[in-house]
Amino acid sequence: MIVVVATNYLIEEKKHEYMVLVKKLVEETRKEKGCISYVLHEDINDPNKLAFIEKWETKEDIDAHFKAPHFVELTPKLNECRTDREVNLYKEIL
Amino acid sequence: MIVVVATNYLIEEKKHEYMVLVKKLVEETRKEKGCISYVLHEDINDPNKLAFIEKWETKEDIDAHFKAPHFVELTPKLNECRTDREVNLYKEIL
Numbered sequence: 001m002i003v004v005v006a007t008n009y010l011i012e013e014k015k016h017e018y019m020v021l022v023k024k025l026v027e028e029t030r031k032e033k034g035c036i037s038y039v040l041h042e043d044i045n046d047p048n049k050l051a052f053i054e055k056w057e058t059k060e061d062i063d064a065h066f067k068a069p070h071f072v073e074l075t076p077k078l079n080e081c082r083t084d085r086e087v088n089l090y091k092e093i094l
Numbered sequence: 095m096i097v098v099v100a101t102n103y104l105i106e107e108k109k110h111e112y113m114v115l116v117k118k119l120v121e122e123t124r125k126e127k128g129c130i131s132y133v134l135h136e137d138i139n140d141p142n143k144l145a146f147i148e149k150w151e152t153k154e155d156i157d158a159h160f161k162a163p164h165f166v167e168l169t170p171k172l173n174e175c176r177t178d179r180e181v182n183l184y185k186e187i188l
Contacts, residue, residue: 002138003135003147005099005145005147019188022188023188026188039186039188040186040187040188041097041184041185041186041187042184042185042187043182043183043184044096044153044183044184044185045183049182050187051099051182051184053097053099053147053184059138088137088143088145089137089138089139090135090136090137090138090145090147091135091136091138092133092134092135093134093135093136093144094113094116094117094120094133094134
């Protein structure tokens with residue numbers, strides 16, 4: 001299993017637009033092969049810092065997710081709503 | 095529920111020592127009130143970047159964790175094994 005932590009730094013005035021777009025991304029991604037969980041979080045101290053915490057069966061499933069039609073379609077639109085994005089892939093060790 | 099992502103950047107030659115210390119921290123923390131899960135992860139591209147992903151029932155439980163005897167005892171020793179640490183607290187929104 002691979003755990004992804006994907007942190008998104010939003011442009012304040014674009015948060016509403018981001019949330020509308022991201023709902024579709026979440027709905028479609030949860031149907032994907034190998035997606036165990038895909039949950040969006042908000043920093044309790046910063047409403048414009050959001051983080052996906054995702055569990056995937058394999059690295060190949062994540063590679064396929066990055067090429068999925070909804071991901072490819074929505075990513076440029078989401079990029080217009082954020083200043084930065086950081087994606088980290090982890091394995092459980094303890 | 096609060097989700098904590100605590101990223102630790104280790105000093106390469108101190109990783110073994112860190113892992114010995116952190117085992118005790120994990121064992122004791124999982125017994126704490128309000129601790130739903132407390133799992134240590136390693137970045138698949140950087141063996142010296144580790145992240146705890148933790149689920150806690152309330153913010154008060156996390157505040158109590160930071161004052162727990164095992165946390166207070168082990169933190170200065172763990173600090174000697176890492177160059178930096180970043181702690182983020184999140185709530186689920188989607």
